[in-house]
Amino acid sequence: MRLTVNAREHEVVVQGHETLLTVLREQLELTGTKLGCARGECGACTVLVDGRATYSCLTLAAGCASRAITTIDGLAAGQSLHPLQRAFIEHDALQCGYCTPGQLMAAAALLSLHPAPSVDEIRVGMSGNLCRCGAYPKIVRAVQAAAIAMRADSSVEGVR
Amino acid sequence: MAARKRTAKSTQGKLPGHDSETGASALPAASGVERGAPQKRFASTKVEIEGREEIKIVELPDLEPAPWGEDEPLGIVGERIPRMDALEKVTGRARYTADQVRPAMLHAAFVRAPIASGRVTRLDLGPALALPGVRAALSASDVTGVMHAGAPLFDQTIHWAGQPLAALCADTPELAHRACALVELEMEIGSHVVTVDAALRADAPLVRPTGNVPKSQPRVLERGDVDTARATADVVVTLELRTPCVLHTAMEPHGAAAEWTGDDLTVWESTQGIFQVRKDVARAFKLPLNRVRVMKDYMGGGFGAKNYAGAHTYTAVALARMLGRPVRCILDREGEQTDTGNRPATTQRVTLAARLDGTLVSIESDTTIAYGYSGWLASPAKIYHELYACPAVRTRETFVHLNTGAMDSFRAPGHVEGAFGLERSMDALARRLGMDPLELRRKNYAPRDQEKNRPYSAKHLDRCYTEGAARFEWTRRRAESAASRASGTRFRRGVGMASQIWGAGGGPPAYATVRVNPDGTVDVLTGTQDLGTGSRTIFAQIAAESLGARLADVRTVLGDTERTPYAGNSWGSITTASVGPAVRVAALQARARLLEAAAELLEVDATRVSASGSVVRVADDERTMTFAQIGRKLGDVMIMGQGSRGANPPDTAIAAFAAQFAEVEVDVETGRVRVLGITSAHDSGRIINPTLAESQLEGGIIMGLGYALFEERVMDARLGLPLNPTTHDYKIPTVADIPLIDAFFVRSADVVANHTGARGIAEAPIIPTAPAIANAIADALGVEVGEIPLTPWRVLAAINGGE
Numbered sequence: 026m027r028l029t030v031n032a033r034e035h036e037v038v039v040q041g042h043e044t045l046l047t048v049l050r051e052q053l054e055l056t057g058t059k060l061g062c063a064r065g066e067c068g069a070c071t072v073l074v075d076g077r078a079t080y081s082c083l084t085l086a087a088g089c090a091s092r093a094i095t096t097i098d099g100l101a102a103g104q105s106l107h108p109l110q111r112a113f114i115e116h117d118a119l120q121c122g123y124c125t126p127g128q129l130m131a132a133a134a135l136l137s138l139h140p141a142p143s144v145d146e147i148r149v150g151m152s153g154n155l156c157r158c159g160a161y162p163k164i165v166r167a168v169q170a171a172a173i174a175m176r177a178d179s180s181v182e183g184v185r
Numbered sequence: 186m187a188a189r190k191r192t193a194k195s196t197q198g199k200l201p202g203h204d205s206e207t208g209a210s211a212l213p214a215a216s217g218v219e220r221g222a223p224q225k226r227f228a229s230t231k232v233e234i235e236g237r238e239e240i241k242i243v244e245l246p247d248l249e250p251a252p253w254g255e256d257e258p259l260g261i262v263g264e265r266i267p268r269m270d271a272l273e274k275v276t277g278r279a280r281y282t283a284d285q286v287r288p289a290m291l292h293a294a295f296v297r298a299p300i301a302s303g304r305v306t307r308l309d310l311g312p313a314l315a316l317p318g319v320r321a322a323l324s325a326s327d328v329t330g331v332m333h334a335g336a337p338l339f340d341q342t343i344h345w346a347g348q349p350l351a352a353l354c355a356d357t358p359e360l361a362h363r364a365c366a367l368v369e370l371e372m373e374i375g376s377h378v379v380t381v382d383a384a385l386r387a388d389a390p391l392v393r394p395t396g397n398v399p400k401s402q403p404r405v406l407e408r409g410d411v412d413t414a415r416a417t418a419d420v421v422v423t424l425e426l427r428t429p430c431v432l433h434t435a436m437e438p439h440g441a442a443a444e445w446t447g448d449d450l451t452v453w454e455s456t457q458g459i460f461q462v463r464k465d466v467a468r469a470f471k472l473p474l475n476r477v478r479v480m481k482d483y484m485g486g487g488f489g490a491k492n493y494a495g496a497h498t499y500t501a502v503a504l505a506r507m508l509g510r511p512v513r514c515i516l517d518r519e520g521e522q523t524d525t526g527n528r529p530a531t532t533q534r535v536t537l538a539a540r541l542d543g544t545l546v547s548i549e550s551d552t553t554i555a556y557g558y559s560g561w562l563a564s565p566a567k568i569y570h571e572l573y574a575c576p577a578v579r580t581r582e583t584f585v586h587l588n589t590g591a592m593d594s595f596r597a598p599g600h601v602e603g604a605f606g607l608e609r610s611m612d613a614l615a616r617r618l619g620m621d622p623l624e625l626r627r628k629n630y631a632p633r634d635q636e637k638n639r640p641y642s643a644k645h646l647d648r649c650y651t652e653g654a655a656r657f658e659w660t661r662r663r664a665e666s667a668a669s670r671a672s673g674t675r676f677r678r679g680v681g682m683a684s685q686i687w688g689a690g691g692g693p694p695a696y697a698t699v700r701v702n703p704d705g706t707v708d709v710l711t712g713t714q715d716l717g718t719g720s721r722t723i724f725a726q727i728a729a730e731s732l733g734a735r736l737a738d739v740r741t742v743l744g745d746t747e748r749t750p751y752a753g754n755s756w757g758s759i760t761t762a763s764v765g766p767a768v769r770v771a772a773l774q775a776r777a778r779l780l781e782a783a784a785e786l787l788e789v790d791a792t793r794v795s796a797s798g799s800v801v802r803v804a805d806d807e808r809t810m811t812f813a814q815i816g817r818k819l820g821d822v823m824i825m826g827q828g829s830r831g832a833n834p835p836d837t838a839i840a841a842f843a844a845q846f847a848e849v850e851v852d853v854e855t856g857r858v859r860v861l862g863i864t865s866a867h868d869s870g871r872i873i874n875p876t877l878a879e880s881q882l883e884g885g886i887i888m889g890l891g892y893a894l895f896e897e898r899v900m901d902a903r904l905g906l907p908l909n910p911t912t913h914d915y916k917i918p919t920v921a922d923i924p925l926i927d928a929f930f931v932r933s934a935d936v937v938a939n940h941t942g943a944r945g946i947a948e949a950p951i952i953p954t955a956p957a958i959a960n961a962i963a964d965a966l967g968v969e970v971g972e973i974p975l976t977p978w979r980v981l982a983a984i985n986g987g988e
Contacts, residue, residue: 043359051357056284057277059485061436062518066912069436097277110275114267117876120884121717122274123281123436123485152921155912157436157486158717159884161920 026090030055031099039086046070046081049096057097057126061155068154071127072096078134078153097126100133108178109133109171118167120158128154132168140176142168230832232692233839234757235489236567236599243693246770246829252936253871260797261730262941265876269722269741270483270715279483282455285442287511291320291354293500294361295520296368298348301588301905302377302390305341308351309369318356319364321508325351328503331469333496334524334591335559343372344392344558345590346906347523352500354512362517377588377905381532381555384585392558392586402583406566408636409577414547418538422614426606427972428955429897430530430555432522433595434917437485439525440515441494443501450505451478454498457487458754460712463746465494466502481744487716488888489594490526492754522910526593527898530555531565533606537614543628547577550606556584560592565603568952570636571686571840572607573629588905594756596888597687597948601955605973608683608956613969621663622682622960623654626844634838642834642937642944645868646684646842652931653682653866657846663964666848670967675854678861681960682846685952689869689945690839690938691762693830696750699728699771701779701824705799705813707732707739709771713752713764714744718947719877720760724768726873727941731772732779733796734812750827758841758945761873765941767828774826782824783815831939839938841945842868845886845953848924849961853984856977858894860924860958865950867928870935871942882928882950889954891918894974 028035030053037052046063049055049072058081061069065083072081073095100107109132112118119125128151135142135150142150147168156164225245232241253259273279296308310322325339336344339351351368355361376390383389384397391397415421442453450472454462459479467477484491501514516525536549552565566580595601615622627650633640654660662680669678697711709728715721725739732739742748752764776796783801784791793804799812816824833839846864851857863886872878895916899908909915928950934942955973962980963970970983 047357047359050284054286055277056280056286059281059436060283060515061438062912064518064911064913066518067436097275101276106272106275113275114271117268117271117880119268119271119274119717120719120880121436121484121486122270122279123483125274126277129275148921148923152919155436155917155919157434157488157888157917158880159887159918160880161887161918161923162883162926163880164920165923 026087028086028089028094029092030094031096041087043086044082045072045084045086045089045094048086049081055096055098059123059126061124068131069124069127071130071154073130073134076134076137078131097129100129107133108174109168112167112171112174116163116167116170118163119160124154124156128156128164132171135168136172136175141172228832230692232833233688233690234759235594236564236688241693243832244829246831248770248773249831250769250773250940252940253934253942254936255934259730261726261736262873263871264726264874266722266726266736266874268719268877269725281437281483281485282440282442282453282481283437283515285453285513287442287444290442290511290513291356291504291508292358292361293352293354293504293512293514294358294365295349295496296351296353296365296370297520298343298346298350300343300372300374301346301379302375303343304373304375305343305350305370306373307369307371310351312369313353313364313367316360316364316367318360319353320356321354321504323352323354323500323504328499331499333499338496338499345588347520347590349496349524352504354504354508358515379587379589379900379905380902381553381585383902384587392588397586399584404562404582405579406570407579408570411547411549411577411579414577415538418546419541420614420617421536421538422610422617423534423536424610424613424969425971426533426535426609428531428602428605429974431528431595431892431896432898432915433488433490433526434522434912434915435486435488435490438516438518438521439491439495439497440513441498441501442511442513443505444511445505449476450502451480452498452502453480454494455484455491456481457491457714457716457756459714459744459746460751461492461754462494462498466498469494469499470502478747481714484714484716488596489598489756492594492756495525518912519910522915523907524590526591526595527557528595528598528601529557529592531602533565535606535610537610539614539618541618543618543620543625545573545575545629548573548575549579551581552583554582554584555587557587557589557592563594563598565599565606568600568603568686569607572631572684574631574635575629589900596885596951600687600952601892604683604685604952605956605959608953609959612681612960612963623650623659626650626684637838639836639838642690642837642839643870643933643935644842645931645933646844648931649842649844649866649868653844653846653864656927657864659846662848666964670965675852677851677853677965678848679851679961679963679965680846680848681957681964682844683953683956683960684844685949686840686842687758687949687952688839689758689762689841689949690833691759691945692833695752695763695767695830697764697767697771697828698750699732699768699775699826699828701775701812701816703816703819703821705738705811705816707734709739709741709768710749711743711752711764711768712746712749713760714755716755718755718760718881719874720764722877723761723873724764727765727768728772731769732776733798735799738799758947758949761943762939762945763830765873765943766939767830769828769941771826771828774828775824778826779812779815779824782819783810786810786815786818834937837937839944841949843949843953845957847957847961849958849965851962851965851980856980856984858962858975858980860890862925863954863957865928867930867949868933869930869946869949870933870938870944872930873943875930878930878946879928881946883926885947885950886926886928886954887918887923889951890922890958892973893955893958894976897974
């Protein structure tokens with residue numbers, strides 16, 4: 026089947042039970058997307074499927090044939106970081122970094138739905154992404170800062 | 186021996202001309218870099234790690250620079266430098282152990298015991314091996330003499346549910362897991378105990394042949410005469426307190442990848458101690474140390490559970506050797522939550538006796554610890570001996586073996602549990618005395634180390650109390666909570682506080698190398714690891730500051746036993762204070778050599794050159810040379826410095842201190858608790874990078890909040906199985922649970938502890954959080970609460986007096 030990941034088409038052979046996460050990590054070697062629980066509980070595997078935040082560990086790869094998949098590896102536009110990535114660096118919204126790709130993808134989806142989210146909207150929207158290091162206060166600040174930056178710079182598209 | 190060593194430091198330990206690193210530096214003669222007068226090179230010193238004081242042999246560094254003082258004009262150390270590996274982390278380029286992909290790599294998974302006690306009578310791997318894509322199995326006979334969590338690896342006697350019984354290796358992780366399900370397993374089911382009460386009964390099944398309580402138990406420690414002292418008290422309070430078993434729940438599970446090239450073994454491991462894993466693997470497989478390379482570039486959290494090689498490591502290594510192909514073994518979430526350690530549950534009976542003015546006359550605690558099958562005796566009692574000035578303290582600890590997975594270090598092991606008991610009890614005592622809990626703590630302030638009657642290198646807990654209370658507005662909020670309680674409304678507010686002490690002085694051995702490359706860039710090499718704490722960044726800061734280099738030119742290389750000199754495990758909050766001084770010494774040595782070279786090139790007297798911003802300047806002269814220009818002139822001459830961590834000051838206690846204040850709102854109808862705000866004031870000596878340090882404080886507080894309100898491993902006592910080994914049923918805090926957190930450091934530099942002035946941070950913030958929150962809940966309700974996590978039903982039980 027064909028899988029469109031980060032605007033690139035890949036020819037892959039997948040079995041019916043294989044998850045999108047497995048295909049991304051093990052076949053395409055796109056290891057930016059993380060495996061944390063394999064049960065849709067921790068959010069480390071979050072990717073965008075047609076712009077929506079999706080747990081790739083609970084998504085069958087076979088169902089993604091005509092979908093546009095965006096992973097952390099494709100969040101930046103070439104050499105230019107996404108405003109969320111810049112904000113996460115600036116606000117130190119990460120420690121070990123393992124949950125960070127999932128946090129960023131969840132935030133990207135959130136900002137496409139709510140370009141000017143309230144703190145409560147961020148807290149609800151990001152609550153499916155666990156962070157054991159406890160970077161949460163700074164994640165909230167980074168998402169707020171990125172939202173402001175993205176509204177200020179209308180040339181940047183929040184989510185592709 | 187240590188006393189003699191300090192003499193050495195003060196008389197000849199400094200680089201000639203390097204009394205201050207700022208401003209122009211005199212250039213030492215080449216021989217002056219080394220220690221001047223002949224001295225013994227080795228001494229011994231005390232190092233506190235995870236609450237245990239150990240004697241370490243120390244190789245005295247070639248120089249012991251003067252400490253950076255409180256007002257040292259530093260330009261890079263102390264700055265809010267962005268985390269230097271953040272770019273890799275936000276782009277997904279950071280490679281964790283779980284991301285290691287090697288050519289022709291295979292994957293391993295475990296067959297685990299589905300019961301808590303018994304014996305395997307038949308283990309048929311045949312059906313699993315018949316599955317296409319399954320390459321091999323590993324069982325007990327393949328790994329003789331290798332221990333995991335207190336038992337021989339793949340022991341066919343079952344000691345806890347989740348114990349590994351065999352491993353299977355296949356083309357994909359998913360296939361390996363599927364193969365495990367096909368293994369045919371027959372067992373003789375034994376009797377188990379998974380609760381302390383059951384384990385202490387006379388007719389209890391034996392977890393260990395020698396009994397359920399280790400021979401060394403109970404462990405009783407007494408100073409003064411508690412019984413006599415208690416009799417003189419005006420007020421005595423006794424509380425029974427319970428803390429849960431909690432799980433590390435790192436986002437990246439334990440894992441390793443192993444690859445053999447001839448007789449050389451490379452292991453990628455998600456670890457807090459690369460050199461420890463190298464030692465463990467070399468010992469298990471009888472390999473010379475120089476044939477084992479252990480690497481950890483990035484890791485997804487450790488929190489104490491990733492200090493040694495484990496079943497996953499040995500399995501990956503053994504299978505890789507057996508099959509001649511790289512093998513990766515990453516635990517699944519259930520394995521992670523059942524077989525990688527925990528913070529054991531405790532029951533603490535605490536008695537505090539005091540005079541009416543609040544002066545403590547005696548402290549007692551009697552604690553049982555639900556130790557599990559194995560582990561180490563992390564002491565909940567220690568903090569009772571340390572935190573307050575009190576002449577009479579007696580603690581009794583009984584560690585009890587259970588048919589549950591081994592305990593392991595978990596962020597301030599022992600202290601977190603003990604702090605809950607002690608600080609919750611202090612709060613109850615304050616209420617009994619009608620005293621402000623903060624005043625009670627000030628009243629019993631311990632200016633000296635109570636346990637060993639020696640001075641602290643520095644202690645500013647008093648400032649933590651003062652500055653924390655001011656920023657929290659303790660007095661105002663306390664009055665408001667009293668009004669809220671009196672009003673009888675549904676949503677009651679309460680405030681509470683707690684304090685902490687944690688030995689975080691670090692110590693030797695730790696080494697670093699600093700290299701100035703011909704293009705002026707700088708490598709800092711040290712065998713430590715960055716767990717997400719920011720050590721990559723802060724060691725680059727220390728090196729840049731000491732060398733006079735631009736931070737942008739400096740890169741830290743760590744997490745590789747082959748490229749870096751030794752540094753110890755990242756545990757016990759010791760990394761900054763252990764490795765930082767070694768990095769500073771290495772950078773100073775490199776600078777001395779660089780300046781000497783520059784002076785020759787510029788044909789000036791060596792005393793006239795100095796370095797800053799990667800530029801060497803000549804005093805009273807326009808001429809400059811950048812590090813790159815010097816490098817080009819020198820060609821391939823290697824400018825290099827070697828540094829090591831010196832001894833700790835003799836007869837001195839070194840610790841990190843903190844005071845934490847919490848405000849909660851309790852819904853008295855549902856029992857739901859919302860934490861509204863936490864203020865945390867810390868004394869950790871000099872802070873190398875406030876941004877990264879505050880991130881760690883916030884993280885510790887949030888983990889403590891989970892301990893206070895949600896987290897608890899639940900065992901089915903009848904079946905002996907864990908009921909919630911998932912990230913759904915074992916609830917850790919989410920972003921939606923987070924209060925406003927104001928975490929900060931009181932300004933100080935600890936010039937006695939070590940010459941960077943820094944102490945540790947990581948474990949301090951989690952210690953006082955649960956008691957501060959529980960004390961706030963008790964304040965809101967006007968009743969004592971004794972058991973965490975304070976889930977709604979426990980809060981309701983406390984309200985209804987049904988504790």
